[in-house]
Amino acid sequence: MIGSRTVSTPPTARKRLAAAAFALPLLVGSLLAAGTTGAAASPGNGPTAIVAMGDSYISGEAGRWKGNSLTNSGSRDGTDRGWVSGSTYDPSKVYGATAANGCHRSDSSEVKSATGTTTALINLACSGAVTDNVFRSSNGGVSYKGEAPQADQLASVAAANDVKVIALSVGGNDLGFADIITTCATDYIVWYSYCYDDQQGVVDSKIDGAMAKVGKAIDEIRAVMSTAGYSSSAYRIVLQSYPSPIPRAAENRYSESGWSRVNTGGCPFWNRDSDWARDSLVPQIANRLKGVAAAKGAQFMDLRDMLQGHEVCARSSKLVSASQPASATTSEWARWVDSSETQGQIQESMHPNYFGQLSAGRCLALVYAQPTGNYTCRNTAGKDASGMYLSPVS
Template sequence: MIGFRKAGNDRAVHGRVRRTAGAATAVMLAVGGLLSAGAGTSAAGPGTGPTAVVSMGDSYVSGEAGRWKGNSLTDSGSRNGTDRAWVSGSSYDPAKVYGASAGGCDRSDSAEVLSAGPLADTAVNLACSGATSENVFRAANGGVPLKGEAPQADQLAAIAASRDVRVIVLSIGGNDLGFADIIEECAYDFVLWGSYCYDDQQYAVDGKIDAVVAGIGKSVDEIRAVMRGAGYADSSYRVVLQSYPSPIPRGAENRYTQSDWSRLNTGGCPFWNRDSDWARDSLVPQLANRIKAVAAAKGAQFLDLRDMLQGREVCAKSSKLVSSSVPASARTSEWARWIDTNETQGPVQESMHPNHYGQLALGRCLALAVAQPAASGVSCRNTPGADHTGMYLTPVP
């Protein structure tokens, strides 16, 4: 039997599938430290004090799956060099990657806001795995805590008062829309029912998406309200609102046939071609286009990530599993975490997220976007066969 397990709001299938800086110092600051320091301990705020770049939102920007450098079928030791949490023997310490947020918000040491390089004097990661829009809103305006932490906009208020915030990058909406539920249902249809999921799931998405988009818009409004309250003019910093990449390839770009169990037992991508095509070419672009409209309406910069993992997805023909003869490499390995349904390699909540290599690429995308005029919307893509330094920008589709 195939079972399913919830891990906060980020969920994925589990059962018998084998798987799934330079001039400025990038420091992930503990929010508790900021709060205890208070806003009045030094002259800071808009235009004064150490500059800061801040990330807010969900697991796609918190750094979920940053533990992994590609995917390997080997369950022991370092897993052929893919497991950055490996200590020795059969000992693993996720805190090596996620710090005190391990098992909760999973803020990776290679999260986008850190791997982007020296965009500011300090980098602060407020994003949390499992977050929905209401975890971003201020408590006074409908926000709710998550995993023992205050709503992210309330945390931002302390940072805005003690730092000169220059960039705020936001990734939100995926959990509101139910990405994990979609993954779950589509995997069920592959493993158990022999049917497609795209038709029912598209109906469900169409019924939710207006409310999801409203929540994304309100999240930006909440950020603006906090920053204005701290004395910032809207033009004194930028909000980068990003979309989501697809962690799975189109059916024709999958290296495993759908007619046997290799996608289930080897690749960690148990989805039919038709459903994969729908996710890659309908679902991801549908949400990206709606987020683009929110960015335009709210004066945010749009960072389009729909094609960011092209050819680097789980099971993509252009990428390879890591093995004893195929070392982990940003040039050849997958850039997303497979579905490790037995949880023999870390928690299931890491599934279907950009891994360490993917996060380095996301950081490069953010750095390139911030180098552009704040009003420009850009799409970030990778160069086949290159590492994260090969990321480049194109006009938004």
């Protein structure tokens, strides 16, 4: 059971873990910011704004957690920002009203952490969203978790604010990223087989269609902005890629054999699958998204290496404990796989946590200051979010 000190290896325990692993979604959450109502503004007038749109990797999923701890009670060694007192927890302390519908827009989400940029930091993203949830309803958009398509929400935001940048993270759920993680975890826990070989075929069969829809999402955003009176030069769209939540095999602090990766580390993946995810799958998606950005005239922010050294089970990071407090410099920046849900919800698994989101926000702020060009954003070893830096993408 992930998050427990007790190692359970019998077949019955593995079956329970497998059942939980099959439920693992890649869903994604952040507060729907103020500034979406009021007197109409026009481009160049009203409060300046950055708007986040898309899925869980930008909505703020897992922002509840400051590292990972094996302690299941109280504040979980200070990692649980949803802790109230005793055994009482309130996720709305972090996710606000979206704790209820599962969009999980956290107070530390990427856009909320992009401080020092615009007056308004507005989050429309929703954990679990696919590209269809971004399109306008008049052009195939689909409501999600009780909310209107994000492009329709953007229309109100664009009218009430002077939108400068729209950050978009989308496409991972179209590719079935959650199912990939579930399959790989289950193959480790139950079947003792690799997942990379068959899952690569799944990705290859879906990626062209997914990227076409990402391109349409950008077109839909541009249509909304044009209708609101914005010229194409009045704002920017920043399309971003996904960071890897797990390290390469050689950078994992736990042995591949035994159950430490499940019961202690929360990273139930074989070495070969880990290397495939880190050095093949994540780069493949990033490179294709870069191509979409180029074709659609958007800026590209490459986050594939953002969590380097701070991934779940990374050798250069540590679990939080009573003797090892939560730290932006030493703790993991992503949420582990808590398949038994002893701490929070399983949908938070494999997403940048509080520390990771502060870092992503710093990346966005740095790109905001660059009116042109594509960039990759990386961290500086031993530093917190202040050590994030940009390098041009060729």
